[in-house]
Amino acid sequence: MTMRLTPRVFDTVGGPRKAWVLAPTEALVVGRDRLDRYRAEARTDAPAPENPVDRAVLDAVRGVHDPHELVVFRASSDDGTGSWGFDEALDLEESRELGYHLVAEQMPVYRRLIAAGVFALVHVEFGSREADAYQSGTRRVLDELEARSIPEVGRDETATAIHQVDRWILHNLTYFFTLDLDEVVASVLRKQLPLLEDRIPHLRQLVASLPARAID
16 A cells, blocks of 8 residues: 555643544655546546545544544655655646545545544645645535535435535535644644534534445
């Protein structure tokens, strides 16, 4: 696997909080070939994560008795041998389009992680272009979910419920930073993680309304 998954404990004002930290073990570049594949394929709501890295993270989160509170996705490794980013040949619009597809592809993974006990999905050490692309992509996916998650007569209620949960996750639980992990922990997570816990009861209620196929 091109990523390493490591358990960590972060000190916060509310006490220690557990995390799974995912970091690349080699240089990974996402480029136009990936974008072309997304363009050629129809968007679907995947029934379950198929990427082995996504599956490994989900299995790890589900495999502990006491759930880890957050998952941290790093774009670099401590020793500098691992990195993740976009091909420099992509222009701004292509990068943003790629960011949109990557966010959309991750939604089934995010949803299942939340159902397994995670309440924050933090991305750190992104380059400025990658952070911009993910933030722009998140806004675009949110716009789509907004339109698809409004209950209407004749609309699939199950699909609407899934879209409402996905929208809530993107609004409240996903974060993208260019700062390194230690800076994010010290300047953001130390104070904010305990506050996020106030949202857990509402989050559990939302997830409990979903069919098994959406969180299996």
